[in-house]
Amino acid sequence: MTQANESGQAPQRGLATRRIMEMAVAAMVGALAALAIWDNHRIGAGWSDDGPQAGYFPMWIGIIVLACCVVNFVQAWRQGERTAFVTGGQLRQVFVVLAPLVVYVALIGPLGIYVSSALFLAGFMIAVGRFAWWKSVLFSAALLAAFFWVFELQFRVSLPKGPLEAALGF
Incomplete structure (x- = not known):
């Protein structure tokens, strides 16, 4: 028993x-x-x-x-x-974060860090935070635009860019 x-x-x-x-x-x-x-x-x-x-x-x-x-x-x-190190339920919680993180890192090369980060953040807000999709997209786009302004334009730190930044002339 x-x-x-x-x-x-x-x-x-x-x-x-x-x-x-x-x-x-x-x-x-x-x-x-x-x-x-x-x-x-x-x-x-x-x-x-x-x-x-x-x-x-x-x-x-x-x-x-x-x-x-x-x-x-x-x-x-x-x-x-x-004693048990990890149970199946606990391991699933780890993969809820690990799987999207692996996809995020893989997308940095082809899409650039800003687009990949916006997708990662919006995805987490929708899937884990249960935010409305439009709020998630709006917030992540605004945040990453602010990051772009700070790093690229103010600090002049060049981070990996993708086709979107190239189309915009960066």
């Missing part, structure tokens, strides 16, 4: 345990740290006549990060916490 949690509902089964996820993250970050150590050693991580070489400090930071990853991996292994 399944016991109810504090809200009176049966607990949801997790997709992975916290132990597995902590070990996986420690292994992935440790692999990146090992890559940083190797690469910085390759470019020179010693001490030369005029001081430290280019890879000296980054290599030592990589060594510290790798040591911390080993400690975290061993702690996760020994404690063996088997």
Whole structure:
């Protein structure tokens, strides 16, 4: 028989345990740290006549990060916490944000950052915020026009542009 949690509902089964996820993250970050150590050693991580070489400090930071990853991996292994890391419902909430974000980043190249950002913002306002489509489109267009004015015209910071900006002469 399944016991109810504090809200009176049966607990949801997790997709992975916290132990597995902590070990996986420690292994992935440790692999990146090992890559940083190797690469910085390759470019020179010693001490030369005029001081430290280019890879000296980054290599030592990589060594510290790798040591911390080993400690975290061993702690996760020994404690063996088997609570759920994430449930199906929680993972769906993550993908509600992650999927449109991936599309947004993919559209920056062909459409430019301003049009992509306006579409992303309007889409979120409609899908997640449940705003009327016309309010979402109007607000996102006005906000991104303001951003364009600030970055491109006032600060003279050139951000990725697409066909719309090219048609307008920018």
